[in-house]
Amino acid sequence: MTRPERPLTGRKPRTIGYRQIASTLVSEIQGGKWTLDSPFPTEMELVERFQVGRNTVREALRELQDLGYIKRRRGARSVLVNASPESAFVNAVRSAEELLDYAKITKATILTTETVIVDDKLSRRLDIPAGSEWVRLGLLRHREGQAAPFAYSEVYVLPRFADVIESFGAEGELFSLIERRHGIVISRVEQEIEATLVDANIASRLSVPVDSPSLFVRSKFYSSEGDLVEIGLVSFPASRYKVRLALDRRGAAAAAA
Structure with a gap:
């Protein structure tokens, strides 16, 4: 007799950090998901996608900016400015x-x-x-x-x-x-x-x-x-x-x- 699987409802989702989010986005940038000068996902879109808080998303976007991939603009979407900014x-x-x-x-x-x-x-x-x-x-x-x-x-x-x-x-x-x-x-x-x-x-x-x-x-x-x-x-x-x-x-x- 097989035991029925327990429903997943109520299980706490695994929390991911901003660096994991940044790493995922870098892989997608390098894979050509966005073109240069094209709008990047908004903070709220990334919050919904990764199921994390807004501060975590902001840190991930700041990481991408520090690495030279995007340019952040107050009150507007970030823009992809370089798909491979650093060899180091x-x-x-x-x-x-x-x-x-x-x-x-x-x-x-x-x-x-x-x-x-x-x-x-x-x-x-x-x-x-x-x-x-x-x-x-x-x-x-x-x-x-x-x-x-x-x-x-x-x-x-x-x-x-x-x-x-x-x-x-x-x-x-x-x-x-x-x-x-x-x-x-x-x-x-x-x-x-x-x-x-x-x-x-x-x-x-x-x-x-x-x-x-x-x-x-x-x-x-x-x-x-x-x-x-x-x-x-x-x-x-x-x-x-x-x-x-x-x-x-x-x-x-x-x-x-």
């Missing part, structure tokens, strides 16, 4: 949380997985004491529709958290998987950003010349207990990645009042 991946950031969000809207390809003991050389690279054991993933990041990777990453997690690696990508980033599976809260992320030159290993991964300029980012993820849980090292070739910041000043509105 642009990470438009308006908050600390969004600094790592590029991982959610790009594709990661794992190249290597291995267990390493931190020696003196790696100790300096990771900025941690030598002697500890970590599981290291080497991976490439691709922007949708672009053949060349825009980043090479090495991600280090403690061996007791290595069980999350098999679900990496399909179910989320490593630090978020560690939170869900191990009941850990990542409460602090420290980042250091440095302009540097790529070595032979990274150059071969990214297909760029040795000693070409890049942006090197080291991220450390700490639990609410202060324990170091994950370390990420990312190299962005100069020609393939940009960070665009638009941050609001706290208290600016109150000071102006």
Whole structure:
């Protein structure tokens, strides 16, 4: 005897973020759904389509404007002004949380997985004491529709958290998987950003010349207990990645009042 299916009525719909909406619209723009200088859907049309709030749609449209696809006009429809504005991946950031969000809207390809003991050389690279054991993933990041990777990453997690690696990508980033599976809260992320030159290993991964300029980012993820849980090292070739910041000043509105 088969059990009848439960009706879907009353089930809470899955909420999507503005970056997912922006990514969908970018794919449609690149696929030719709209022509240059043609009117873009209104905020309310997008609210109805994606079943989200108006603020979420506004953030998605702001993202498209930051990336150079549309021009927004007060009191009128946005207009498509460029179907392929950037050859580089642009990470438009308006908050600390969004600094790592590029991982959610790009594709990661794992190249290597291995267990390493931190020696003196790696100790300096990771900025941690030598002697500890970590599981290291080497991976490439691709922007949708672009053949060349825009980043090479090495991600280090403690061996007791290595069980999350098999679900990496399909179910989320490593630090978020560690939170869900191990009941850990990542409460602090420290980042250091440095302009540097790529070595032979990274150059071969990214297909760029040795000693070409890049942006090197080291991220450390700490639990609410202060324990170091994950370390990420990312190299962005100069020609393939940009960070665009638009941050609001706290208290600016109150000071102006």
